[in-house]
Each structure stands twice: as C-alpha cells, then as structure tokens.
Amino acid sequence: MTETNGCLQAMRSMLWGCMPGYTKGHINFYFPGSGSIFIGDTLFSLSCGKLFEGTPDQMQSSLTKIMSLPADTEVYFGHEYTLSSSKFALFIEPKNEALQS
Numbered sequence: 001m002t003e004t005n006g007c008l009q010a011m012r013s014m015l016w017g018c019m020p021g022y023t024k025g026h027i028n029f030y031f032p033g034s035g036s037i038f039i040g041d042t043l044f045s046l047s048c049g050k051l052f053e054g055t056p057d058q059m060q061s062s063l064t065k066i067m068s069l070p071a072d073t074e075v076y077f078g079h080e081y082t083l084s085s086s087k088f089a090l091f092i093e094p095k096n097e098a099l100q101s
Contacts, residue, residue: 037074040077
C-alpha cells in the first residue's frame, strides 16, 4: 500500500465535522472504526474550551454532539489542563468529594 493509498483509506474511515464554539471554524476528527475522536480545544478533562469566536449556544451544540457519541468513545483533547482545571474546581467546590479523590 502506498502512502497516498493509506491516506485515502484513512479518509474513508474518518468523519470530520464542525464544532463551533471555541472558534467559528473549529472541527473534529471522528474515527468510528476505532471509536475515537480528536476534538482539539472544544473539550478538556474537567472543562471546555474558551469562547474566542463562537457563542455559548454554539459551544452547547458542539458539546451535545460529543455527548451523543457511544459511551466508550475515546476522546483526545488538544491540550492537557486536568491539573489546573481540578485546582480551579476545588477552589469553587472545596467540599466536593468526587473532586477530592
């Protein structure tokens, strides 16, 4: 298989879609065969992306699309902010036992 054919084959098994909210033109790459999605800056562990160009309604719509995927979908973020997001969440909800664990 040539590199070009491999790329084309990957494109046939990949779906891409608009995920406005973070920016107006933000997109995702979903691979139904492997059950994984690359969502860039739409969603992070314990938080969602900022609204640079999009609206709250657009972000909500994008998050709803992500929630409609199968529960075992592996989600890959554009950045890793889990530690800073958890510190902020604990500042807001210091008695939240789920965040403390």
